[in-house]
Amino acid sequence: MELKKAMLELMRRATTDLSKDVEDAVKQAYDREGEGTPAKNVFGTIIENIGLAREASTPICQDTGSVIIYVDFPVGDSEKKYREAAEWAAAEATKLQYLRPNAVDPVTCKNSGNNIGTNAPYLHFHQWDKDEVRVRLMLKGGGSENVGAQYKLPDTGLKAGRDLKGVKKVVIDAVQKAQGQGCAPGVIGIGIGGDRVTSFALSKEQFFRKLGEQSTDPDLAALEKELYEDLNKLGIGPMGFGGKTTCLGVYAGKQHRHPATFYVSISYTCWAYRRKQMIIKGSEVTYD
Amino acid sequence: MIKLTTPISEETARSLKVGDEVLLTGTIVTARDAAHKLMIEERPDFIREHLKDGVIYHCGPVVKKDEAGEYSFVAAGTTTSSREEPYQAAVCEEYSVRAVIGKGGMGPKTAEGLQKVGAVYLHAVGGAGSLIGKMVKKVHTVYKLEEFGTPEAFWVCEVEDFPCVVTMDSHGGSLHKDIAAASQKVANDLMGL
Known part of the structure; x- marks a missing residue:
C-alpha cells in the first residue's frame, strides 16, 4: 500500500462514484414525484448523470468541491506524511481531471491550478487509540x-x-x-x-x-x-x-x-x- | 420541446414563456464571477461577437487538454446564478445577450433586465456535470484562462440539444419568485409566524 496512491484512489471514488445511500435516496425521491412533473424530470437527469459519471470515471459534478480530509491516526504516527500524501493526490487528481482546480488566493484572486494552497486541502487530524488509520474525505461544492x-x-x-x-x-x-x-x-x-x-x-x-x-x-x-x-x-x-x-x-x-x-x-x-x-x-x- | 439555435433573435427570446422546455444548439460562452465583474468594470470588446444575440452559461467546467493542445469538457454543469445578480442585467444590455443558462434562478434586477433587453433565463440541472459535459461538442476558444484560471475563464463552445427549462422570461414571469413565495407561506406556518 502506497499512501499517496491510496489517497488518490479515495479522491477518484469520491468525485465519480456517489455512495449507495445517497443514490438510493435520489431514486426514492424520483419514485415519489408525479409523472411528467419538472421534479421527476430533474431526478431522472440526476440518476442518469450518476450512472454516467461512475461508468466513465468522470466527476459527478463539475464543481468537485473543496478537498476536506479528516485523518484519525494511532499514537506515534506522523501528520506530515498524510499532508504530503494529500497534497500529492490533490495535484495528481487535478491533472487527471478528477478534480477541478478550486484553490484561489483571496487577495490576488489567482487560482493555484492544482488544488494546493494555504490551508488547501483542508486537513483535520485526530489521534485515536486504534491501531488503524481512518481517512475520511469530503468534496464540498461552493x-x-x-x-x-x-x-x-x-x-x-x-x-x-x-x-x-x-x-x-x-x-x-x-x-x-x-x-x-x-x-x-x-x-x-x-x-x-x-x-x-x-x-x-x-x-x-x-x-x-x-x-x-x-x-x-x-x-x-x-x-x-x-x-x-x-x-x-x-x-x-x-x-x-x-x-x-x-x-x-x-x-x-x-x-x-x-x-x-x-x-x-x-x-x-x-x-x-x-x-x-x-x-x-x-x-x-x-x-x- | 422547443428547438433553439444561436444566434437567437429578440423576437424568438420574447416568444418564450416560463415553463417552456427547450433544446439549445449552437455557441455558448461560459462566464461566472470574475468574468461578470470584468464585463461590467471594463466592458471588453473581445467577447462582443460571441455574445451578440448569444448565450451566457454560468459554469466553471472541468477541462481536458489533449496532446494536440485541443480542449474538451469533462464535466460542465451549471453554477449558482444568484452571485451574478449585481451584474447580469447590465451585461445582457451591454452585449445584447438573449439567454442566460444557470441554476437557482436570479432576482428582481435581472428579471427587469430580461424584460428590457428581450432575453430569458434558462435553467439546467445543477450538479449534472458528466451528463452536460457530453453535450458540449467542441470548445472553440478560451479567453482569460491564464488570468482567471479554468473555472472562471470565458470558454466559447458548441452545444447540441442542451436541455433547459425557461424559468424566467421577458414578460416578468419567474418560477423562482413563485416557488419562493409559496414555500415562504408554508415556512411561516411551520414556524408559527
Missing part, C-alpha cells in the same frame, strides 16, 4: 457551502427561543432562504452549541453519517425526524423547481455552550453529496 448559515438564539424576527423549538425554526428559515441554490434536494447538518467555530465544524462533520442513520441522542433523533418531515413540506423541490423532496436527510449534533451564547449552525450539502472513507490497517486498505 454553491451549497454558500447557503450554509449560523444563527444565534434567541432570534427576534423568527420568534426563535433558546430551545429545540427555536433550533427548528432557524433550520426551516435557512432551508427556505436556500431555495434551489445549493442544488436541492440537500442534506442538512446541524451543529447546536459550541463557539462559532466549533459549531460550524460540528454541523459539517455530521455529513460523514449515513443517510437514514439517526442520532443516538433521543431528543436529537426526534428533532431530525421532525425537521425531515417539515422541510419536505416546503415544496421547494429538486433545483427549486417545486416538488415533494426538498431534503434527503437531516443530521444534528450537539456540544456544550457558554451560558451567554447559543449558536445553531447549518451546513447544507447538495444532492451530489460526496464523501468516502478508507481504513488502512497494516498494508490493507478498504474503501467505503
